[in-house]
Amino acid sequence: MNAWPTLQIVDPTGRVIGGHAGEFTADRLTPVIEQLIEAFGSAGQLVRTRLPETLDQPAIPPGLLRYPGKVELDGERIAIADSGHHRVLAGRLTDDGLSARIDRVLGSGEPAFRDGVNGAFNSPQGITFAADRLYVADSGNHAVRTVDLRSGVIGTLAGTGHQLRNTADLETGAMSSPWDVAVADGMLYIAMAGVHQLWSIELDTGIGMRHSGSQREDIVDGEHFDAALAQPMGVLAHRDKLYFVDAESSAVRVADREQDGRVETITGTGLFDFGDIDGIGDAVRMQHQQGMARHRDGRLLVADSYNDALKWVDPSTRRAETWVREFHEPGGVACGERFAYVADTNAHRIAMVEYGSQEIRELRLEL
Known part of the structure; x- marks a missing residue:
């Protein structure tokens, strides 16, 4: 087995009768399981x-937040993807940066695909500000959603609510697990995790297109459509570059924003090359990074999710070094003036790290 996930189907006599390498959905297996039940029944x-069911209780119980996936800043404005509650919180930081006053709770709290003042999300992830609007990677709905921050109205920019699986789905405008979004110069860039690609949408026209990635899951550099990506889960735009984390290859990579550009690797070497090693270039090992942000000094702050750590990566030198640990599979990070804000996903909180002291605190949320 050299793919993750890999499914093996074993019949009641113990024989392996089939398998599938890569991602799959339950409805694709339903006909096979039904045939097995009929035959062996x-x-x-x-x-x-x-069978008896024994469910493990979470080590840290959810509270106001439940598995927050991402956090985003725009000056004093803050937005939080409260993914497990299927909602987005938007508000403002206090002057000291230690608290956030939440002005809008967006989403019904239950998973659904619905526009309007009473709109709904399904496991939202990446968020980005654009003037008085939010763009949201609504991963469970396989869509990119919009939020008018003045009215609270939720809309749909792209996606059908159904997962992209074939050419026919693509022609209807379907997407597959969009996980993060970034805006630059009238373009929205999307980390399309489910098909191992970066996509882009012209916001003036609504025209969407593939930006990078052949759709093959791998870590291969090259021109945009020749390059292979592996489940990108975080993306940011800076000047003429897109920086992104490729979770399945535990890599930090960069793509040109120009359509005739290339994809290159900063750190990461293979789908099964992971670990927890600081260093330079190919010597670096991380594991399943899911988010990152750019600090004002030009370094990237990476949420090294499966190592429960934040790490600095210098894209010019390819040097990576651990900054702070003691998180719980952090999914996203945003750089403020005094603090880095962390979606500490499995601790159900937004944590803050002060740049100077490296002290970790929890952001107070005022609803």
């Missing part, structure tokens, strides 16, 4: 007794 080889 008729033969009297199925035991239909319900």
